[in-house]
Amino acid sequence: MAERIYPSAKPNPHPPTSAPNGGAAPPSFPANKAQAYGRPMYRPQPGKQQQRRRRGGGRGCCCSLCLWLTLILIAALLLAAIAGGVFYVLYRPHRPTFTVSSLRLSQLNLTSPSAVASRLDLSITARNPNRKVEFAYDPVSVSVYSGDVHLGDGTFPPFLHEARNTTVLKTTVSSAAGESVDASAASGLKKKSTIPLAIELDTRAGVRVGKLKTKKIGIRVRCEGVSVPVPKNKKGAAAAAATTPDVSCKVKLRIKIWKWTI
Incomplete structure (x- = not known):
């Protein structure tokens, strides 16, 4: 016998809709998770x-x-x-040159085991080899040392170093009253017949070319290799000159950046 097929008694909740003009209905897609759980879609x-x-x-x-x-x-x-x-x-600018032209140590006494009284007569020769460049110097401070012993200070007045010019600077360097030094180093100076000296010059200098002027910057001139005889403190005895005159000096720029000087 032929098997009969009975229609389902359950109604279709989503009956197919017919497209307008009698066309086929658009396919239905399954619901996404947001629609299934009733959550709004993120936008x-x-x-x-x-x-x-x-x-x-x-x-x-x-x-x-x-x-x-x-x-x-x-x-x-x-x-x-x-x-x-x-x-x-x-x-064609060139640096100025400095040489120690003369140096005489006229006094070197130990006022106490740790104090030195000294007096030196110093002459420095400054040469400007440039043809059109001039240098304007502020006051120059002078310091003289023998090893670690500070023998005294002096100054040179400010001056204008013209082109192709040679200037001789003279000053007297003396120690401050009551200046204390290392006792062993001070006593060693009196035992020597000659002592080596180092001279430092500190100043600020600017360049002039015609009417053009630059800002002044710090420079340091250091002269080493100078030796002078130690005076014997005899009455009427003249101070002896340096045994190595015309010593060349080195010139270095000292540029200050905030708190540091290089």
Whole structure:
């Protein structure tokens, strides 16, 4: 016998809908998790997107600013290098030179086991080899040492060092009253017939080329290798001159950056 098929008694909750104009109905898709659990779908807020766009625009402005600053710095360095090259070709600048032309130790006494009284007559010759470059010096402070023993201080007045000029600077260097030094080092000075000396000159100098003037910077001149005889403290005895005159000195720039001097 043929098997009979009976229609289902349960109604279809989602009957197929017919498309307009008699066409086929669109296919139905299964519900997603948000629809199945009754949760609203997540949609990005437009405000956050605008904030991201604004942040991206700010980064672009910073990058552009850094790029322009770098280009300006490179251009300034190139211009400075070109100006320095032109200045060197036109004027051929050279450093001034300093030599110890004369030095006499007229007094060296031990007033106490740890105090020294000294007196020196010092002459320094400064030469400017440049043809068009001048140097303007502030007052020059002078300090004389023998090893670790400080023998005294002096000063040179300010002066203008003109081009192709030789200037002789003279001063008297003496120790301060009651200046204490190391006792063993001080007693060792009197036992020697000659003592080595080191001379330091500290000042500030600027460059002048015609009407152009530069800012003054610190310089230090150090003279080493000078030896003088120790006076014997005899009445009527003249002070002996240095045994090594015309000693050349080294000139160094002293540039101050904030709290440091290099």
